[in-house]
Amino acid sequence: MIRQLADQGFAVIDAFLPATQLHALQQSAQRILAAQAKPAGIGRGPLRELDSTVRQDHIVWLEVEDQCSAGFLDCMERLRQQLNQQLYLGLFSYEAHFACYQPGAFYRKHLDAFKGERNRRLSTVFYLNAEWQPQAGGELMIYHADGTSVAASVTPLENRLVLFMSEEFPHEVLPATRQRLSIAGWFRGA
Numbered sequence: 001m002i003r004q005l006a007d008q009g010f011a012v013i014d015a016f017l018p019a020t021q022l023h024a025l026q027q028s029a030q031r032i033l034a035a036q037a038k039p040a041g042i043g044r045g046p047l048r049e050l051d052s053t054v055r056q057d058h059i060v061w062l063e064v065e066d067q068c069s070a071g072f073l074d075c076m077e078r079l080r081q082q083l084n085q086q087l088y089l090g091l092f093s094y095e096a097h098f099a100c101y102q103p104g105a106f107y108r109k110h111l112d113a114f115k116g117e118r119n120r121r122l123s124t125v126f127y128l129n130a131e132w133q134p135q136a137g138g139e140l141m142i143y144h145a146d147g148t149s150v151a152a153s154v155t156p157l158e159n160r161l162v163l164f165m166s167e168e169f170p171h172e173v174l175p176a177t178r179q180r181l182s183i184a185g186w187f188r189g190a
């Protein structure tokens, strides 16, 4: 993972969590999303708005009060320390939300952070989809900085973690034929 990130600015890691932790997290995600999911917005603070022509996922932010969410956040905290030690990324904090894309839902090409605003440094996406078939679609397309040449097409397979530098890689979520669940998160700089 460290080598992939250092060499290409993104990484795809499979079998990220132990099976028991994965299964518990999948159940928590289903339960929490079913009870609390809200349409995701675009932008932050007072300029935040809803725009279903850009993104159609429904989200709930992870809170430590849920034990499975806390376990996932612990893992990401260990990852943060390891990335800082080995790649000097200066990552300071982490936030993440569960996301549910219903069949046909998408998130158009976007950047998670804009250069200069020293906020989101490293994006993470962890997939919760058991028995995902490639024909179902729903790929995360990661583009090079030019915004058109494809750096990676990632199938949202269960227990797969994707990391990419937030300011460098435009990316999009393609529509799928089934419901698509993930945890999207961001490490921030100081």
Ligand code: OGA
Binding pocket: 099, 107, 112, 125, 139, 140, 171, 172, 173, 182, 184
């Ligand atoms: C995001 C995002 C990618 C995915 O939430 O900003 O790009 O594969 N998610 O779910």
Ligand code: MN
Binding pocket: 110, 111, 112, 123, 171
């Ligand atoms: Mn994104």
